[in-house]
Amino acid sequence: MKRRGVPPALLDAFLVLVALIDTWANVGFDRGAPLGCALLASFALVLRRHLPLTTFLLTLPTALVTDAVFATLVALYTLSSLNRHRVLLGICALTYAVIDFLPWPWSNLRATELAGTRNVVHILYSVASAAAPVFLGQLVQARRELSLRLSEITEARENERLLTAQSVLAKERAQLAREMHDVVSHQVSLIAVQAGALQVGSGDPETKSAAATIRRLSVQTLDELRHMVSVLRASGSRPTELTPQPSLADLQRLVDGSGIEAELKTDLPGDLPPATQRAVYRTVQEALTNVRKHAPGARAIVAIHHMNGTIGLTVTNTAPTQAPLPLPGAHHGLVGLRQRAELLGGSITSGPTSDGGYELHLELPIGTT
Template sequence: MRPRRPPAPLIDLALVGVSLLDVWVNVHGDERPALACALLGAFALMLRRRLPLTTFVLTLPSVLVTDAVFATLAALYTLASLTRHRVLLGVCAAAFTACNITVWSWPTPEFADPSDASSTLIAVSYSLAEAVAPVFLGQLAQARRELSLRLAEISKVREREQSLITQTVLAKERAQLAREMHDVVSHQVSLIAVQAGALQVRSHDAEVRETASAIRRLSVHTLDELRHMVSVLRASGSRPTELTPQPSLADLRQLVVGSGLDAQLNTDLPDGLAPPLQRAVYRTVQEALTNVRKHAPGARTTIRVQHEDGTVLATVTNTAPTRPPLPLPGSRHGLVGLRQRAELLGGTITSGPTADGGYEVHLELPADGTS
């Protein structure tokens, strides 16, 4: 984890403090004009972020008349870190070098002895290096800052690209699944509905006709849901698509009637229950009736849904089967999904055999559950 950078005002105050220390060490108190220039340069650092060039100009006289150069170097570094104008930086570095090799004493200026070429060359080289260093460091800081911004932009672009790739893959999978559902599942369900309708018309047995009617009705309903799901899958995430309208307690009686079972429904629930509660009760009854059809043919079923002491109770109980069950495939995930749904709503669901050879599913949910 990268350490936190100190606040900008705190850094500026620290630079002013170091500049004042530089003034105290290198400027004598009796040199009033020189002291004024040095103090001006030190306090001008408070403007370095907003007016970097102005700040450098205000600090430059201190280099000309004193040995206190820290404020000017700090201002030059700030200017180099904020500007791309290379010519301007060269001019500023040259101005610092010229001022630094000129010793201006009060009241008479003194220049380096031109006869001593070696010392002059050394002084110029030293001053030039002293000016180039903050320019180089400032440009380096600017490049590092821009590189960090570019890397952040690249990371965002990569995340966006990965998201688009994922969406594209999901869209292809959904389109393929839609084709499979339309070409295979929908076709077979249509055949079931047609065959059930033919059986209903041709049979002379009343019980067979009633069973065929229930099969045809359920097949048609399933086919409608499949067609809607195919349209949802074909949307492939391009736009929000509404799923099949979610069931509520108002659909519970129709579910029981259309199940084709010998079932009795008893409900005693107040109006205005939260939609998640209503869906949980509906799905529990639906799964329980499906299990009765698969595993307990001929059994009588009782569905009790009621409200007691702030708790919604739903119980589905069936008697022992009167015929052997058909070997139908199943995912064995129905009750697991119901248990997870109940836990999300703060409730519980239990299931197990009864003493008379039947089976019972019992759901308990807090009436104020809205998850």
């Protein structure tokens, strides 16, 4: 998260203002060369972020000929916070300490003035004044680099967590693929083989037709299972080509291969958005599957029409003529269809009819993409 602080331009303007106040307090505006040096140092602070060494050199004259040293100290601090060369920083600090200690003009310097407790204190003060901004700048630089390293470590840990989660997911997908291949595919293959044997060996036409339907659906299920196993085994390592998604052109084949007596009535155009076509297809598919499972012997009518920008799909079946078989199910089919319809701006209603049958109705906007 990016920290909010004072804008750099505003901070630089404030430092220039303080340097000008320092110039007014220690130099005044009635002196020639010293005033020029102080003003040069003050306005040079606007360059401190981009040219820190040049800024420091431009502020040295005011430290030499005046007592207005605020700009020089700021420039030395900025140089220290942006530079890693310890030797250069030491030379700059020593240069400032010497300039601050020696009087100007240097011709007034006397050897006897370098001795005494007062001058020792002055020397210590000059060295401390030069060292303080250097140490503070180095501290700020270390803190900035530490924050950067912490951000990198946090990002690396987050990437490691994501990689771990992906690895766990890949193992689970591989295990699921093995289970589907070894158990489900094997059992569906046996169903297909037994249905083929029944189709060949039976003399009853209805039995032959039912066996053919079972065999065809088993083969289709095997194809879909094989594709699902290949997708799961990919485990995100490479893009996996998806099977072609169903469209309205596949509806008649779906109804004909449903294994029940069903009739399709539709006047939908073929240029509907792909998401809408898939929703219609999956709804018809789930409705016919439910009829086959829960209403054996029933007849179904699939009626689809569009009016005023809305698709209306109704799947109605008659009352069953046989007792339903106890087949396993997760009871998530209608829930999934309802969620799909709601995502596309539509709705699904369902319920029993007065003659003992069942009706499912879908309304979906045509303009959905």
